[in-house]
Amino acid sequence: MRVGESxxxxxxxxxxxxxxxxxxxxxxxxxxxxxxxxxxHPYARIVAINSAEARAMPGVKAVMxxxxxxxxxxxxxxxxxxxxxxxxxxxxxxEAVALVAADHPEQARRAASAVKVEYEVLxxxxxxxxxxxxxxxxxxxxxxxxxxxxxVRGEYEVGMQDQAPLGPESGLAVPDGEGGVDLxxxxxxxxVDRQQLASVLGLPPEKVRLTMxxxxxxxxAREDLSMQAHACMLALETGRPxxxxxxxxxxxxxxxxxxxxxxxxxxxATREGKLVYVKAxxxxxxxxxxxxxxxxxxxxxxxxxxxxxCPNATIDGIVVYTNNPPCGAMRGFGSVQNCYxxxxxxxxxxxxxxxxPVELRMRNALETGSELITGQVIEGxxxxxxxxxxxxxxxxxxxxxxxxxxxxxxxxxxxxxxxxGYAVGFKNIGYSEGFDDYSTARVRLFVHEGKPRLEVHTxxxxxxxxxxxxxxxxxxxxxGVNDVVVLEADTRVGSAGSSSASRQTYITGGAVKAAxxxxxxxxxxxxxxxxxxxSELRIENDAVVGADGKQIVSLATLLGDAVIExxxxxxxxxxxxxxxxxxxxxxxxxxxxxxxxAVVDVDTELGLVKVVELATAQDVGKAINxxxxxxxxxxxxxxxxxLAVMEEIQVKDGVVRNASFTDYLLPTILDMPPVRMxxxxxxxxxxxxxxxxxxxxxxxxxxxxxxxxxxxxTGREVNRVPVRPHDLTL
Amino acid sequence: MPVVDVGRGRxxxxxTVNGESRTAHGVWEGESLLYVLRERFGLYGSKNACEQGECxxxxxxxxxxxxxxxxxxxxxxxxxSVVTVEGLDGAKVQQAFVxxxxxxxxxxxxxxVVATHDLLHRVPRPTEAxxxxxxxxxxxxxxxxxxxxxxxxxxxx
Numbered sequence: 009m010r011v012g013e014s015x016x017x018x019x020x021x022x023x024x025x026x027x028x029x030x031x032x033x034x035x036x037x038x039x040x041x042x043x044x045x046x047x048x049h050p051y052a053r054i055v056a057i058n059s060a061e062a063r064a065m066p067g068v069k070a071v072m073x074x075x076x077x078x079x080x081x082x083x084x085x086x087x088x089x090x091x092x093x094x095x096x097x098x099x100x101x102x103e104a105v106a107l108v109a110a111d112h113p114e115q116a117r118r119a120a121s122a123v124k125v126e127y128e129v130l131x132x133x134x135x136x137x138x139x140x141x142x143x144x145x146x147x148x149x150x151x152x153x154x155x156x157x158x159x160v161r162g163e164y165e166v167g168m169q170d171q172a173p174l175g176p177e178s179g180l181a182v183p184d185g186e187g188g189v190d191l192x193x194x195x196x197x198x199x200v201d202r203q204q205l206a207s208v209l210g211l212p213p214e215k216v217r218l219t220m221x222x223x224x225x226x227x228x229a230r231e232d233l234s235m236q237a238h239a240c241m242l243a244l245e246t247g248r249p250x251x252x253x254x255x256x257x258x259x260x261x262x263x264x265x266x267x268x269x270x271x272x273x274x275x276x277a278t279r280e281g282k283l284v285y286v287k288a289x290x291x292x293x294x295x296x297x298x299x300x301x302x303x304x305x306x307x308x309x310x311x312x313x314x315x316x317x318c319p320n321a322t323i324d325g326i327v328v329y330t331n332n333p334p335c336g337a338m339r340g341f342g343s344v345q346n347c348y349x350x351x352x353x354x355x356x357x358x359x360x361x362x363x364x365p366v367e368l369r370m371r372n373a374l375e376t377g378s379e380l381i382t383g384q385v386i387e388g389x390x391x392x393x394x395x396x397x398x399x400x401x402x403x404x405x406x407x408x409x410x411x412x413x414x415x416x417x418x419x420x421x422x423x424x425x426x427x428x429g430y431a432v433g434f435k436n437i438g439y440s441e442g443f444d445d446y447s448t449a450r451v452r453l454f455v456h457e458g459k460p461r462l463e464v465h466t467x468x469x470x471x472x473x474x475x476x477x478x479x480x481x482x483x484x485x486x487x488g489v490n491d492v493v494v495l496e497a498d499t500r501v502g503s504a505g506s507s508s509a510s511r512q513t514y515i516t517g518g519a520v521k522a523a524x525x526x527x528x529x530x531x532x533x534x535x536x537x538x539x540x541x542x543s544e545l546r547i548e549n550d551a552v553v554g555a556d557g558k559q560i561v562s563l564a565t566l567l568g569d570a571v572i573e574x575x576x577x578x579x580x581x582x583x584x585x586x587x588x589x590x591x592x593x594x595x596x597x598x599x600x601x602x603x604x605x606a607v608v609d610v611d612t613e614l615g616l617v618k619v620v621e622l623a624t625a626q627d628v629g630k631a632i633n634x635x636x637x638x639x640x641x642x643x644x645x646x647x648x649x650x651l652a653v654m655e656e657i658q659v660k661d662g663v664v665r666n667a668s669f670t671d672y673l674l675p676t677i678l679d680m681p682p683v684r685m686x687x688x689x690x691x692x693x694x695x696x697x698x699x700x701x702x703x704x705x706x707x708x709x710x711x712x713x714x715x716x717x718x719x720x721x722t723g724r725e726v727n728r729v730p731v732r733p734h735d736l737t738l
Numbered sequence: 739m740p741v742v743d744v745g746r747g748r749x750x751x752x753x754t755v756n757g758e759s760r761t762a763h764g765v766w767e768g769e770s771l772l773y774v775l776r777e778r779f780g781l782y783g784s785k786n787a788c789e790q791g792e793c794x795x796x797x798x799x800x801x802x803x804x805x806x807x808x809x810x811x812x813x814x815x816x817x818x819s820v821v822t823v824e825g826l827d828g829a830k831v832q833q834a835f836v837x838x839x840x841x842x843x844x845x846x847x848x849x850x851v852v853a854t855h856d857l858l859h860r861v862p863r864p865t866e867a868x869x870x871x872x873x874x875x876x877x878x879x880x881x882x883x884x885x886x887x888x889x890x891x892x893x894x895x
Contacts, residue, residue: 017836017841020836021832023844024831024832024844024847024848025832026784026824026851030845032785032786033776033782066746067743067745111745112766114744114768114769115745171879172879173879174785174878175787175843175845176786224843224844226843227879256788256789256790409866409867410867415871472842472880473842474842635839638885639842639880639885641882642881642882642885643842646881668792669787669788669790669792670790676875676876676877677869678870678871680882680883680884
């Protein structure tokens with residue numbers, strides 16, 4: 009099991025057989041079910057809560073409100089501004105107000121609906137333009153009064169997307185009888201959950217222990233707390249294990265979404281097609297609470313012009329509080345919204361110049377040593393032009409399996425026009441702006457049933473991406489031991505940071521590598537002799553071998569009963585805060601790039617779109633597991649397609665209108681075309697094995713390429729995503 | 739109106755699950771087959787992703803017919819035979835899903851495995867169009883579906 013091999017997932021067989029335990033599959037003797045009372049108003053004052061009727065209902069063991077919060081009733085990833093149960097006011101539709109625990113889930117649901125909450129309804133703020141500023145990021149780079157020969161302007165709108173992981177928010181809290189609690193949970197970051205829970209529950213962190221349960225996808229939706237505090241509160245109150253598992257409609261209000269945005273851009277260029285300046289105003293609606301909005305807006309602003317050299321930039325990125333659903337992390341994290349805008353602008357500029365859109369992009373492409381609009385000089389491979397060249401070079405698909413409308417048979421080809429579009433995007437990997445980014449790994453080597461076994465223990469969240477496999481491959485590569493076991497993630501080991509920002513393979517991979525190397529050094533020190541100094545030894549195939557590759561001693565013999573254990577923290581290069589006035593700084597650690605070409609067929613009479621093919625090229629630095637990397641490129645592109653032509657949470661007057669899989673449309677196997685791909689492994693000199701984060705770039709430029717293709721097919725401006733049939737027909 | 743105690747349900751369900759006779763007592767009339775399988779029989783392999791028949795993650799056989807267990811009342815399974823992912827003779831399909839890289843988070847996988855099993859039973863050598871049509875009711879959020887098509891092709895052999 010080595011780095012670079014497409015080895016199969018250790019959790020694969022349990023998952024296909026249905027025996028893998030996800031957070032909603034947990035059960036304990038005497039377990040109660042929790043249910044949540046939620047606000048029917050986007051903004052209201054809570055006048056009174058009467059739970060007498062609910063408490064008297066059959067099977068009900070507890071009803072809790074904000075008064076029962078023992079610790080500080082506020083949590084949040086960046087700013088602690090969100091109550092676990094609303095106190096005086098509710099600030100968004102669906103906000104949690106009270107909790108119920110009962111023997112049967114239906115008893116709990118019925119009791120929840122019997123909790124009488126008296127509200128004084130207040131007028132909600134539902135337009136981002138009217139919102140209170142949460143963070144304003146400014147970039148002032150180069151000449152602030154530039155002049156250009158060719159100028160194009162545009163205003164773009166991006167709808168609110170949902171991560172829609174298939175596994176609902178769920179978990180099991182088990183009281184320990186001594187005032188503490190064990191929580192089995194699906195989360196992207198165990199330790200930051202624990203930190204917030206300890207504060208809310210009023211307990212020291214060691215009394216709140218978290219163990220990762222199986223995670224049914226995440227994509228940003230599991231960064232914030234959802235039912236964690238609620239289940240723990242009910243368990244501590246009743247002294248019984250409590251399970252909470254959201255229904256799909258509840259899931260839609262139980263986690264944050266991708267920020268909807270309005271983006272106003274002006275690009276200036278020379279007649280030869282060199283960018284002179286970009287001015288942009290980016291307004292994102294953060295909703296009722298901060299979540300990770302302050303980091304999302306930093307990304308949206310820092311990467312506002314795309315992967316292009318732009319000597320002069322004036323960018324204002326603003327995220328506001330409203331009474332809309334809270335928004336936060338979703339795959340792409342601020343670099344998705346702006347990519348729709350900067351790529352539409354590049355196409356517009358190409359049209360104004362009479363230039364090929366790919367040619368224009370290549371002329372302005374970032375290169376190694378280029379300066380970003382934040383003043384940071386970008387190091388390592390920067391293959392923007394190369395990626396574009398590669399996607400352009402792919403052969404074009406000829407036919408199409410399905411016409412727009414698919415099996416609805418709405419056209420036999422009449423009115424159908426084909427279009428081709430290109431887009432390229434980039435974003436940061438890992439945390440930015442000086443945030444301490446690190447992961448912890450513990451590696452143990454011992455003899456098990458006569459053979460050496462390597463145990464790897466981290467708190468890294470296996471959200472589906474395959475980090476469980478990455479850890480085994482890294483440890484196996486460094487130590488040459490065949491039997492590698494990755495232990496379940498929990499809080500008995502130090503923090504791994506979150507499975508987000510495309511960082512986990514890099515950072516936890518780096519920690520496992522460091523711990524494995526430390527174990528290796530101990531083994532070689534143990535094995536060395538005058539004849540064989542440690543510097544000439546290595547471990548291969550469960551044995552210590554010499555410079556000539558010949559076995560000196562088997563690990564089983566060498567170790568005997570000894571256990572060698574090492575724990576290491578790994579930190580990548582430090583980043584710096586953004587200058588508050590100019591946004592100039594080395595704020596980011598690593599950058600990843602991808603390009604997409606989309607081919608679409610549009611039924612121009614009905615406004616129906618069929619994406620015929622996507623093609624992509626991405627530099628992954630080094631593919632630790634090529635099969636898993638392909639899966640990231642395909643799956644990420646599907647989420648990009650979703651936002652481009654299907655997915656939008658419809659919010660009217662602060663109320664979500666389509667909180668179900670019936671009404672929120674996800675791409676199916678009929679919607680998603682094949683993805684041609686070129687995976688480049690150019691090797692980042694500063695990262696473990698030269699790898700780059702992989703997960704997010706596929707979600708950034710896939711959608712903008714589809715929209716560019718729709719523009720090419722229809723000749724329409726199409727300034728809003730998702731593109732709706734009436735945008736193409738009326 | 740008297741309060742109904744759903745915790746003291748009146749329905750008794752006896753059915754064959756994966757070849758074994760199983761009985762559940764005191765079932766509330768509103769419990770879905772999915773709930774009965776998961777919470778009363780401890781068969782958590784059928785998944786609860788949407789519980790409204792849109793995502794296919796709870797696909798099981800009910801008397802040989804592919805159904806969404808969330809849309810079937812528990813009581814409707816009385817006297818019937820249910821096969822879930824845990825009892826499927828689906829080793830070939832299951833192995834193919836792992837080999838092809840069609841499993842990421844895996845929450846959709848049991849449903850896809852059962853649906854693929856059903857497709858290959860009906861159509862041993864499906865075209866790609868037939869595969870796409872047959873699996874159109876199974877939502878996967880991780881893979882983008884290409885590896886799932888690869889898995890079906892691998893299972894066909």
